Amino acid sequence: MKAVVLTDWGGAENFTVQEVAKPAITADDVLIEVKAFGVNPADYKTRSGVAPYAKAYSHPIILGWDAAGVVVETGSNVSRFAVGDAVYGMINFPSPAHAYAEYIAAPEAHLAIKPESLSFEAAAAAPLAALTALQGLLEHGKLQAGETILIQAASGGVGHLAVQIAKAYGSRVIGTASGKNEAFVKSLGADEFIDYKTTKVADAVSNVDLVFDCSGADTIFESAKVLKPGGRLISIAYGAMDKVLAERPDIHAERMLVHTSAADMETISSLISEGKLTITVQDVLPAERMPQAHQQLESRHTSGKIVLHF
Ligand SMILES: NC(=O)c1ccc[n+]([C@@H]2O[C@H](COP(=O)([O-])OP(=O)(O)OC[C@H]3O[C@@H](n4cnc5c(N)ncnc54)[C@H](OP(=O)(O)O)[C@@H]3O)[C@@H](O)[C@H]2O)c1
Incomplete structure (x- = not known):
């Protein structure tokens, strides 16, 4: 099968498409013929070698956690899926999953x-970002109906789904992004928009x-300022919460x-299915264009998601 292979730590130029062995399944696995696979910022952080998950890999590496496709084989313990089912998911995160591949x-x-x-493209875009948004708002954020929530980077892969889930x-919902994304963020249901470049x-x-x-x-420090006493701040991208709590111990x-x-x-x-969550895919690219997909994502100005396919 074909796969996008990373030959060394560093830049996106280290990706090449290669012929590799098809993966074998365990009794608990299904084998999926991948129709599309998604990219996330965690992918480029792993590619460059800075992410903690990078330690679990040795080159040559097949990256990627988000995939959508059709089940072509099932392990002996599998009970929920059958050959021919169309499925999607975030696989094995943060351990290696190898989603940038045909199977x-x-x-x-x-x-x-x-x-x-x-x-399949929208399905491949959804899992990691949508799970992050859902778990961030409900499991960690304990969001209640009637509350006011500020979503920073409301136009991004995670943020654009968080706006819709919060609604x-x-x-x-108050969402932030730069002015070019105001119409997009409001179209997702945000009640108020703040352009971080001007305000x-x-x-x-x-x-x-x-x-x-x-x-x-x-x-993060602006985020902490806007909270009422006893308010909750959930971050997906900043870890030094002791510094935040030093400024806002309440x-x-x-x-x-x-x-x-x-x-x-x-x-x-x-x-x-209820029409309450729509996945916005900014770009659908052939697998050979993985370097451009990573470079676009690293700009930190993607609106919605990027997916690729063989
Ligand atoms: N902890 C976890 O479980 C977890 C899970 C998923 C993601 N993450 C992390 O969370 C971060 C976001 O992920 P993502 O997939 O949503 O990224 P993304 O799609 O690349 O986010 C891009 C968006 O961020 C907006 N943005 C950039 N700077 C901003 C600022 N100063 N204020 C407000 N908005 C800003 C951009 O809007 P403009 O173009 O308008 O500037 C753009 O739409 C990444 O660091 C990722 O690694 C963590």
């Missing part, structure tokens, strides 16, 4: 049936119940890490 072996617990309304759960967030809002920060060191501040969850994948599928 992937995946534990059935990491997969869900692809909603019929969803293309689906009945909250008032300091803490000058525009206050007394917020929950901040979901999908940006990082550039936003809030809950936490960095989360997404985890696989069949139940959460079912919730995401339901939101999609």
Whole structure:
């Protein structure tokens, strides 16, 4: 089979398409013929060698955790899926999964049936970002209907899904991005938009119940400022919460890490099928263009998601 192979740590120029062996499945796995695979910032952090997950790999490496495709083989313990099912999921994260390939072996617990309304491209874009948004808002953020939430980087892969999930759960949503993304973020349901290039967030809002920060060191201290006493700050990209708590000891501040969850994948599928969650795919690229996909993602100005296919 063909796969996008990373030959060394460093830049995106180290990707090449190569012929490799098809993966073997265990009793708990299905073999998926991959129709599309997604990329996430964790991929370029692993590619460059800076991510902690990078330690689990040795070259040549096949990266990627998000995939959508059709089941072509099932292990003897598999009960939820059959050959011919269209499935999608975030596989093995943060351990190696090898999604940048024509076939992937995946534990059935990491997969869900692809909603019929969803293309394979949109399905490949969804899992890691949607699980992060769902778990960030509900499991970690304890979002309640009627609360006000600020979502930093509301136009990005995670943020654009978080806006929609927060609206689906009945909250008032304020989203940040640069001005070019205002119409996009409002189209997702945001009640208010702040252009971070022209406005300091803490000058525009206050007394917020929950901040979901999908940006990082550039936003985290503004995020902490806007919270009401006792408010919650959930970050997916900044870890030094002791520094945040030194400035705002009266809030809950936490960095989360997404985890696989069949139940959460079912919730995401339901939101999609009910028309409450739409996946925006900025670019669908052939696998040979993986270097451009990584470079675009590293710009930190992608709106929605990027997916690739063989
Ligand atoms: N901990 C976890 O489990 C977990 C899970 C998923 C992702 N992450 C991390 O979370 C981060 C976001 O992931 P992602 O996939 O959403 O990234 P992404 O798609 O690359 O995010 C890009 C978006 O960020 C916006 N942005 C950039 N700088 C901003 C700023 N200062 N204020 C507000 N918005 C800003 C951009 O809007 P403009 O173009 O308008 O500037 C763009 O739409 C990454 O660092 C990723 O590694 C962590």
